[in-house]
Amino acid sequence: MLPTVKPPMYVKIKTNKPVGNVRMLEPDHSNLTPCDCDPFSHQPCDSDSNCLNRILLVECSPTVCKAGDKCRNQRFEKREYPPLIPYKTDGRGWGLKTLADIPKGDFIIEYVGEVIDESEYKHRIDNKHNEKDQNFYFLTIDKDRMIDAGPKGNFARFMNHSCQPNCETQKWTVNGDTRVGLFAIDDIPANSELTFNYNLQCVGPDKKPCMCGAPNCSGYIGSKATKLVEEDKKKLRADLTKSGKKWKNRRGGGLSAWKMGVEECFLCGKSGDLIDCCNKTCPKSYHLECVDLKKPPKERWICPWHCCDVCEKRTSQRCSICTSAFCLAHSDGNLHFDSNQLLVCNKHSKAPAFLARVAGEYYRDILWGPHCRRLATSSCICN
Structure with missing residues (x-):
């Protein structure tokens, strides 16, 4: 109707x-780069074709794609x-x-x-x-x-x-x-x-209330959706008690400000006391020792993923496996695509296939999300 x-x-x-x-x-x-898909297949360049352009979030151009109008990308x-x-x-x-x-x-x-x-x-x-x-x-x-x-x-x-x-x-x-x-x-x-999710950065002192009604609603558009339904809260408390892990309070305040100590360090993959990157769009946390820190910094801390390894300027390309990152001027020769079409540094150019695959899945599904290669947000500061 x-x-x-x-x-x-x-x-x-x-x-x-x-x-x-x-x-x-x-x-x-x-x-414009053509893909290697078979132009005579039933659905060339579709989601099941492993089309390289599609994997890299690039749309095939009808002027160069061999499949022409049959192209599904x-x-x-x-x-x-x-x-x-x-x-x-x-x-x-x-x-x-x-x-x-x-x-x-x-x-x-x-x-x-x-x-x-x-x-x-x-x-x-x-x-x-x-x-x-x-x-x-x-x-x-x-x-x-x-x-x-x-x-x-x-x-x-x-x-x-x-x-x-x-x-x-x-x-x-x-x-x-x-x-x-x-x-x-x-x-x-x-x-x-x-x-x-708008991922809206608050402009000015007033936040806009969220009316979505989701069980994990943060209450305000742009705030992290961290509230859990009551059954999930009880289950997490029970699981953490059994495993000997503790809840940690990073900001103080009520239950919604608590963050369960079940996160993992981006570098070593282990849980524990972690420090968060202060870049609002960055989801990564680290052990102090993994990023060569002896104690938590008093000022705003940005993780190495956002600074060029050579000149410490803002990065434009990053390794899919570690925090190695480079600006446009220093990426040439320091980063390249491996056999899995993942962008890796020289240190990980010969990483085991399973590590590259796992890192690639994490990079595509998690890192590209908050970092705006995949997600477009009004608070994007990482392009």
């Missing part, structure tokens, strides 16, 4: 539109979306739901809007605060560009935040430029609402 109430006015667009000083990248076909350009419809939710404004079943991992829709730079972003944020408008539609493309789907956009702009979402944002390279898409992280039945 079609909705009887129409959503607020906005300009419908199918592709990103640059604003002001922003310029969209023109495709350079000489730099041109979903952004062809706008291969399932049937979607905006609808009025109960207490959470407008939302977006699917009219068809969506399998886990499937592409749903590209997030499009006006592409703006940092100065225009700050200007629009100031205007929203002055007008007391708490509806934000910003998603980061890279350090210089951001999408604002508020004035112009497509159905993706109606997707609500959830602390327990069924979709995620991924950044893909399409014809040489970065585009943002929504992908299913669960099997989603028809007539279900589509949600993703």
